[in-house]
Amino acid sequence: MSTVDSDMVRNPSAERGDKAPPLSEQAFRILRHQILRGEIAPGEKLRIEVLQKEYSFSSSPLREALNRLVAEGLVTADDHRGFRAAAMSQSDLQDITNFRLVAEPAAFAQSIAAGTDEWEGRVVAAHHQLERIEEKIAREEAHWNEEWTLRHKGFHMALVSAAGSVRLIATCSSLFDQAERYRRFSARNRIKPRNTQDEHRRLMEAAIGRQAELAVALLKEHLTLTTRNVIDLQRGDG
Structure with a gap:
């Protein structure tokens, strides 16, 4: 450094x-x-x-x-x-992903159910900030740009910020960070195209539209795509 x-x-x-x-x-x-x-x-x-x-x-x-x-x-x-x-391995990534698939959708669903207009404002603002930096940075550079990384986490944490459980939100934050090394590896080595901007926009729209079932399904798919990509890369299918 x-x-x-x-x-x-x-x-x-x-x-x-x-x-x-x-x-x-x-x-x-x-x-x-x-x-x-x-x-x-x-x-x-x-x-x-x-x-x-x-x-x-x-x-x-x-x-x-x-x-x-x-x-x-x-x-x-x-x-x-x-x-x-800590070493990086397929089993470690799968373990992190499995826990994220329990914690984050639960926190997201709770936020949709309990979130106020203020929560909606946080989600929209965080998504806007993420979109703005993506407009300024080339797509192939965004996913390892430090400011993009901060705003990306900010958006995900905004989605779960009305969950009402400090421990659950902290767990989501910790698991997000543990997955970050794998996300960077996936972004740097990805061959198959992926439109994360569209994924984030759809998450935001489902959140403020209070479409809990759709929102949870979108989040689960969003979380598993990185895992699939890393596994494909390790198999040589990237």
Whole structure:
């Protein structure tokens, strides 16, 4: 990661003059960002002494950050082998997808049932922001552009934001992040065309139209397409 990128992840609100977050939070953000971007390779050894030299953190905040990443499923820990970036595999992706297919449709359906006009406004606004950046960025570049990535997650989280369960929403957020490495792999290597803009638009329309059954079906299909694409690529059918 470049110095500029590292500084942005360490303290994204620095320009506003806000107080810098604790060192463990800074380390967590940097490592998490690099893992999700693929800058830290799946299975790569994360040696404390190496990370200390690279990021100028002491061992204590680094260990705290790594343990948080273990809890998120992005890092694995072993008493004898230390920390490693979590490996990527078909079985892991399928496991993530299976849990997403339980959590996100449930949260989406609850949001449609309980969401107010304010929730509808959040969904429409998040979709508009996603569409706007897609207008500015070439289709083949959008899916690994950092701003697109943030807005993409923002849209998905807006869909479930009226679920009424903090834990359920947090679970959706965590699973979304765990799937991000696979989404990037799928987007970079996709051969079969996919119109994600249309998929997102249809999700938004079903949400504000309060068409719960259609919305849930669209979301499930949306979530499984990436999994299918990754599996096809591994089989050589991409």
